[in-house]
Amino acid sequence: xxxxxxxxxxHTLRRQGALALLRHAHAHPAATRADAARALGLxxxxxxEITARLKALRLLDETVPPQTGxxxxxxxxxxxxxxxxxxxxxxxxxxxxxxxxVELGGRAVDGDAGRNPPGGAPAVLGxxxxxxxxxxxxxxxxxxxxxxxxxxxxxxTTIVQASGLNWHDIALEPLRAAPGTPLLAGNDASxxxxxxARRGAAAGARVSLHLTVEVGVGGILIVDGRPVEGATGAGxxxxxxxxxxxxxxxxxxxxxxxxxxxDGRAMARALGRPEPRDPRTEAERILAAARSDPxxxxxxxxAARALGRxxxxxxxxxxxxxxxxxxxxxxxVATAPDELxxxxxxxxxxxxxxxxxxxxPSALGPxxxxxxxxxxxxxxxxxxGGFQSWSDETES
Numbered sequence: 448x449x450x451x452x453x454x455x456x457x458h459t460l461r462r463q464g465a466l467a468l469l470r471h472a473h474a475h476p477a478a479t480r481a482d483a484a485r486a487l488g489l490x491x492x493x494x495x496e497i498t499a500r501l502k503a504l505r506l507l508d509e510t511v512p513p514q515t516g517x518x519x520x521x522x523x524x525x526x527x528x529x530x531x532x533x534x535x536x537x538x539x540x541x542x543x544x545x546x547x548x549v550e551l552g553g554r555a556v557d558g559d560a561g562r563n564p565p566g567g568a569p570a571v572l573g574x575x576x577x578x579x580x581x582x583x584x585x586x587x588x589x590x591x592x593x594x595x596x597x598x599x600x601x602x603x604t605t606i607v608q609a610s611g612l613n614w615h616d617i618a619l620e621p622l623r624a625a626p627g628t629p630l631l632a633g634n635d636a637s638x639x640x641x642x643x644a645r646r647g648a649a650a651g652a653r654v655s656l657h658l659t660v661e662v663g664v665g666g667i668l669i670v671d672g673r674p675v676e677g678a679t680g681a682g683x684x685x686x687x688x689x690x691x692x693x694x695x696x697x698x699x700x701x702x703x704x705x706x707x708x709x710d711g712r713a714m715a716r717a718l719g720r721p722e723p724r725d726p727r728t729e730a731e732r733i734l735a736a737a738r739s740d741p742x743x744x745x746x747x748x749x750a751a752r753a754l755g756r757x758x759x760x761x762x763x764x765x766x767x768x769x770x771x772x773x774x775x776x777x778x779x780v781a782t783a784p785d786e787l788x789x790x791x792x793x794x795x796x797x798x799x800x801x802x803x804x805x806x807x808p809s810a811l812g813p814x815x816x817x818x819x820x821x822x823x824x825x826x827x828x829x830x831x832g833g834f835q836s837w838s839d840e841t842e843s
Contacts, residue, residue, distance in 0.1 A: 643815060666761075734775070
């Protein structure tokens with residue numbers, strides 16, 4: 448029994464070391480074996496031994512980068528194995544869908560995109576199911592997880608409410624690649640925040656807040672590279688906090704939602720126009736008109752001020768190191784920076800004003816929800832269970 452326990456302990460330590468190196472290679476695609484050894488506190492011999500095992504398991508490879516003209520031969524970089532694990536990332540927006548098959552390190556090996564077809568959720572999910580099935584036919588068992596970013600509120604893998612799509616209680620189970628293959632799902636703004644924290648403007652920050660404006664406001668708090676999603680996965684619905692006019696009803700069922708103060712609906716209302724059928728397109732038109740039309744500029748300024756006020760309130764509550772902004776929020780920053788700053792500063796507690804967390808535009812732009820979905824999928828692949836499952840299949 449004692450020998451079995453000792454053997455099990457050694458096996459566990461080896462698995463933990465292999466996972467640590469694998470996760471490092473995923474997070475730092477250009478890293479060398481020596482880089483990983485330094486970062487993880489491994490000896491050169493241990494790093495070499497672990498790398499050899501991961502290569503044998505078809506999880507990692509080593510590739511010599513092209514010569515840059517310097518002296519000496521460059522060290523080989525740890526890269527995805529050409530027959531290694533892949534994940535399917537999916538993004539469902541208000542108007543368009545996107546898919547990507549992604550390898551370790553974050554590179555997309557293939558992908559597709561298109562407009563949401565008429566027919567609501569069944570039609571959109573049918574298109575996406577066909578794309579995932581095609582990826583499964585191309586890559587077989589290498590597809591280890593599917594992860595979906597959705598412009599809506601989710602509990603687990605069910606969309607409980609997506610007002611912009613007019614979807615309610617939609618199960619995403621049809622998108623599972625195969626029985627037993629993990630299926631994950633999250634709000635698109637939450638996935639975008641995860642992407643910015645891992646590979647974008649908030650990389651290196653321990654605590655960051657992400658906010659995006661599309662149809663309303665979404666976002667997420669990221670702590671140590673992990674999203675704070677709440678008990679059921681529906682956390683981050685910042686747009687439904689009562690930072691707006693309490694006299695206005697929101698499609699979510701609440702009143703006074705922040706959503707109604709910052710997007711195309713708010714700008715149209717400020718201009719005396721009826722509520723637009725497509726708030727995002729309306730916002731883009733008003734942002735473009737603001738360059739020459741004082742009334743449009745004032746409407747944009749009002750929305751920017753409301754965005755700043757809400758961001759300041761969330762900074763007071765959540766204490767992030769920085770706030771990343773994406774979607775239409777970047778247009779508000781570019782068009783009305785003074786109003787945004789005025790609202791933000793006025794909302795901050797006095798002690799924060801000397802050095803407030805900066806408001807930083809997204810580094811990944813429209814690709815961030817899909818990138819975040821891929822990151823969430825690899826979290827499942829690079830877990831104890833995911834590693835063991837791949838190892839068992841490879842070694843059998």
